[in-house]
Amino acid sequence: MNLPHRLDGGPGTDRALSLLAGAAAVYRRLSEFSGRRRAPVRAVDRNLRLRVERARAEADEVVSLRLAPLSGGPLPAWRPGAHLDLVLPSGATRQYSLCGDPGDRTAYRIAVRRIGTASSEAHTLRAGDEVTGRGPRNAFPFVTAPHYLFVAGGIGITPILPMVRRADALGADWRLVYTGRSRASMPFLDELAGYDGERVWIRPDTEYGIPASGAELLEGVPDGASVYCCGPTPMITGVRVDLATTGASAVYFERFSTPPIVGGRPFRVELRRSGLVLDVPADRSTLDVVRDVLPDVPYSCRQGFCGTCVVPATGGGSVRICVDRGDATLEL
Known part of the structure; x- marks a missing residue:
């Protein structure tokens, strides 16, 4: 090793710089040694291998699936509003809201309404069948607020149900309006039966003659309330349009159908x-x-x-x- 000359230009070498150069050389050798033996970076497998633990009819054309991990768990944590990407045996991928208990990490619960090819395949799943999940992810987060109004239409109850449970556990002021074509088509009515009737309004179209307007769904919403809405596009549109006539502070919504194209061009x-x-x-x-x-x-x-x-x-x-x-x- 060539020793560095003194910084002042004088004869001989600089002892401090010599020590520093020696330390640097040792560090380089150690780095090369550790680098040769560093384990290769492995790709992270984010797929969740799941087994159908239970499939149960919840309403007309609606089935719930309880999905447990093949590894025995625990599953990744989630919060109300989260959904799971479900990869079916055919390879089709669909998103379904988690509608079970966030505190139970031994299994996820989703509910599927039969409306197409992929959902029909999900309806054929039975206990013991294996599927793949990805997530959970949350595009519909539940935010702490002083007052809540939850509005659900049909299968839109799935992300709303854990929010209702969470609001109730927090002791918050909340109400739920749950609509659908008929009671027979509305899943999880039995799980809502235990709540105070002043908090939960079940409104099937068959009992009222016509679908509810946005103004009807928002009736009595407290000033400053956060409105969470999930269901068919006409219902969401009605709520968003009529929200301006209330004192609600914000509306959060999630739809299960394609949003309409407004102001498009070819x-x-x-x-x-x-x-x-x-x-x-x-x-x-x-x-x-x-x-x-x-x-x-x-x-x-x-x-x-x-x-x-x-x-x-x-x-x-x-x-x-x-x-x-x-x-x-x-x-x-």
């Missing part, structure tokens, strides 16, 4: 692999038009947050073909 996309050029009208999404020619293109939530429909675009970047709008060349 555009064009090119599919690079096939060379097809598709015109997307103002009232349709890229996903809808692409599926006309590529029916197997994957999708799930159709709202832009799950990531299933993200497609690389030529030149870099990506496009969420269920919600993003504009000319693009897609790697399809």
